[in-house]
Amino acid sequence: MKQYFIFIPNLLSIVRIGLIYPILNSVYVGEYLVGLIYFLAASLTDALDGFLARKMNWFTELGKILDPIADKLLVIGTIFVLWANNFIPLYVFTILIGRDVLILLGAAMHMSLITNDAPSPNILGKITTGSQIFYIAQILILQATNFDLHLFWLDWVIVLITASSLLVYAFDWFKSIKGHHEQS
Numbered sequence: 001m002k003q004y005f006i007f008i009p010n011l012l013s014i015v016r017i018g019l020i021y022p023i024l025n026s027v028y029v030g031e032y033l034v035g036l037i038y039f040l041a042a043s044l045t046d047a048l049d050g051f052l053a054r055k056m057n058w059f060t061e062l063g064k065i066l067d068p069i070a071d072k073l074l075v076i077g078t079i080f081v082l083w084a085n086n087f088i089p090l091y092v093f094t095i096l097i098g099r100d101v102l103i104l105l106g107a108a109m110h111m112s113l114i115t116n117d118a119p120s121p122n123i124l125g126k127i128t129t130g131s132q133i134f135y136i137a138q139i140l141i142l143q144a145t146n147f148d149l150h151l152f153w154l155d156w157v158i159v160l161i162t163a164s165s166l167l168v169y170a171f172d173w174f175k176s177i178k179g180h181h182e183q184s
Contacts, residue, residue, distance in 0.1 A: 020074055022034075135154060
């Protein structure tokens with residue numbers, strides 16, 4: 001029976017990817033409440049697919065690739081359109097996008113040099129993704145309610161969490177590469 005349900009988390013990741021264009025388009029054209037609703041729905045698919053994969057042990061090789069790609073597309077796309085609409089400062093945009101680009105490059109190097117397996121996410125990476133989703137949701141809520149408030153402290157908190165996460169990933173990669181070279 002498990003084999004029939006094991007692909008539900010993958011389906012949820014595909015739904016999340018499918019919601020990206022409506023989110024970006026809604027935010028770009030100024031329909032912030034619609035964009036927020038789509039974004040929250042996409043965020044819920046992220047939480048639900050992770051819960052089902054862990055709780056029901058519904059892991060697939062496709063899911064190990066599809067879920068982080070869906071997460072990255074959701075966060076990077078939304079951060080980009082919020083920055084393009086001047087709701088996110090350049091330094092926040094640069095740190096958030098830069099982290100994800102470097103993580104993707106690091107994962108590609110890890111998979112090509114060390115192992116064919118995708119690197120496992122760490123707890124700080126999950127906290128970072130959750131924090132970024134919260135950050136994006138706050139900006140969309142402020143825009144949807146026409147509340148003219150910029151939370152500068154939240155910008156710095158998300159930058160610190162994101163930069164810390166990148167440092168942890170970099171440390172793990174260097175440790176992994178060093179261990180691989182010592183074994184060779």
